[in-house]
Amino acid sequence: MLTKNERKTNKSSILFKIKKISRLFALSFVFIFVGINSLTLPATAAPSGNNSVLVSLVSPSSKPTLLNPTFDPKKVDLGITPTGWSNSDDLTIDLNPPIPYEQILSEMALSGFKGSQMSPKFPKKIKDLKKELKLRDLKISEPWVGTLFTEGKEDETLKEFDKQVAFMKEMKGKNIVVAELGGAVHQKKCVDPLVNRPRFTDAQWADLFKGLNKLGSLAKENGMQLVYHPHIGTGVEDFADIDRLMQGTDAENVKLLLDTGHLYYADVDPLAVTKKYANRIKHVHLKNIRQQILDESKKTGRSFLDSIRxxxxxxxxxxxxxxxxxxxxxxxxxxxYEGWLMVEAEQDPNKANPLTYALMARNYLRQVTDL
Structure with missing residues (x-):
């Protein structure tokens, strides 16, 4: 039998061990909690479905209301363009050293998106591109074709169009995004894209209609869908231009791409365009605008690329x-609506962390669409 002093010593030893275990447990909990919130997942990690841990890293600005009705999740996919990481119109809008395509694709997947627009940075060889996409469970949503029908360059346009149709067949996609770039000024330095954008003659409009109808027919023959992108600094920019384009082209073969940012930039209400052409809209770019920067750009005549910066x-x-x-x-x-909803924000990654904004957009779309 233990003596009184031995029992007291044994009791103290047990209490010491309990306190020690408690401290270790508390430290472990702190370590795990901090670890989860500062976790950097492998660059090739591709989440399956919603990822609440990642989404919680970026708090929404306000709680949006769920759509009623909302989209059919089997018929609508969410994607994001690479322009938040690296700009396709001006490759100098990038980090130094430049962000590698592996990081771009990985952060798209990490954010919970399923598709990306094609980028000059992505692998040129189909085999390599497919490998990188498959690794991250991503698809290519669209290529870009700049048409030049108003400059009389039909042959050059058809050659590039055929190339992109073949590419999208390889990618098992169907959307071909086009925009008429005859006289376009959006890539020019020190040029106000709103004031100096081209104004087509009646003859040029006729050439554009004829050319687009031809491309639309070719797309359909190849199981593709032609969608036209009204763009700042081009001849199809405002509401009157869109109306004329829609009236002058074949409704069955020439569809409309809704780019909310380009419309708002051109003083066009994207909601009004959506209401008027909802049944003809077959591809969507969800792009937001900072009003103060837009006002400054209009006041100073800032170029399109400088406005992006x-x-x-x-x-x-x-x-x-x-x-x-x-x-x-x-x-x-x-x-x-069926098809892609593509988040697009052409931003300077030196000022706007691409992953942060990708997560912000994905979080918002999850709450409003339940996708």
């Missing part, structure tokens, strides 16, 4: 953005 564009879900996406998305859902 200044931060004119941002993503849906950013509190600094001017566009209300809720009613736009609701109109699309009511029209039973």
């Amino acid at each position: 200044a931060g004119i564009f941002t993503v849906p879900g950013d509190a600094d953005g001017a566009i209300d996406f809720q009613p736009i998305l609701q109109e699309l859902a009511k029209a039973k």
Whole structure:
């Protein structure tokens, strides 16, 4: 039998061990909690479905209301363009050293998106591109074709179009995004894209209609879908241009790409365009605008690329953005829209961390669409 002193010593020893275990447990809990919140996943990690841990890293600006009705998850995919990481119009809008394509694709997947627009940075060889995409469970949503029908360059346009159709067949996609670049000024330095954009003659409009109808027919023959992208600094920019384009082209073969940011930039209400052409909209770029930067650009005549550097564009879900996406998305859902909803924010990664904004947009779209 233990003596009184031995029992006291034994009791103290047990209490010491309990306190020690408690401290270790507390430290372990802190370590695990901090570790989860500062976790950097492998560059090739591709989440399956919603990832609440990643989404919680970026808080939404406000709680949006779920669409009613919302989109059919089997018929609508969410993607993001690479322009938040590296700009396709000006490759100098990048980090130094430049962000590698592996990081771009990995962060797209990490954010929960399923598709990307093609980029000059991505592998040129089909085999290599497919390998990188498969690794991250990503698809290519679209290529870009700059048409030149208003400059009489039909042969050059058809050659590039055929090339992109063949590419999208390899990628098992169907959308071919086109925009008429005859006389375009959006890539020119020190040129106000709103004041100096081209104005087509009646003859040029006729050439454009004829050319687009031909491309639309060729696309359909190849199981593809032609979607036209109204773009700042080009001859199809404002509402009157869009109306004329829609009236002058074959509704069955020439569809419309809704780019909310380019429309707002051109003083066009994207909701009004959505309501009017909901049944003809077959591809969507969800791009937000910072009103203060837009006002400055208009006042100073800032070029399109300089406006990007200044931060004119941002993503849906950013509190600094001017566009209300809720009613736009609701109109699309009511029209039973099918296809890609592509987040697009041409930003300078030196000023706007691409992953942060990708997560911000994905979080917002999850809450408003339940996708």
